[in-house]
Amino acid sequence: MSRLLLATANRKKLAELQRILDSALGTAQVQLVGLGDFEGYPDVPETGLTFGENALIKAREGAKRTGLPTVADDSGLAVDALNGMPGVFSARWCGRHGDDEANIDLVLAQIGDVADEQRGASFVCAAVLVLPNGREHLVEGRQAGRIMRERRGDGGFGYDPIFLGDGQERTNAELSAAEKDAISHRGKALRELAKVIAKELK
Secondary structure (H helix, E strand, O other): OEEEEEOOOOHHHHHHHHHHHHHHHOOOOEEEEEHHHOOOOOOOOOOOOOHHHHHHHHHHHHHHHHOOOEEEEEEEEEEHHHOOOEHHHHHHOOOOOOOHHHHHHHHHHHOOOOOHHHOEEEEEEEEEEEOOOOOEEEEEEEEEEEEOOOOOOOOOOOOHHHEEEOOOOOOHHHOOHHHHHHHOHHHHHHHHHHHHHHHHOO
């Protein structure tokens, strides 16, 4: 059985990535491990200016430090009325990393006067596989939608409670895990990457 590192310490994201990859690959094929399985693994600064650059930084570091094929992703929210921001700064938009509630509050305040028809946004995810031999694969997934005026739902994480995908009647936070995986930016990217993983790790 091949071991595959998922380069994240975010437990919710790790569970989501595991769920999607397990579904696409089958749990018998790949043993998934996270950064929490490696004691003393250092924080890797995400200094890239694009989602792809940040994902590659994390995956290259993981493959280098562990010798394992490494999957990493970087994702965020791109709001039309904010010229594509928060973008790569999504997790720390409020100035503190990982404060979902403060990040949501800031986005809602920044576009509070924007008309409903101009509140378009997309979730974007770049996912990469870096192999110890240096081969790299990068894919991108996107979910288009719009920003609600108030939170709805308590599932998911990040900006899910204020994001209503195109054609949906429920926000991402109101969807079940399986429903979200089927349409989300991360689900799309990782299902595409899973095809590459299956070929590389067979």
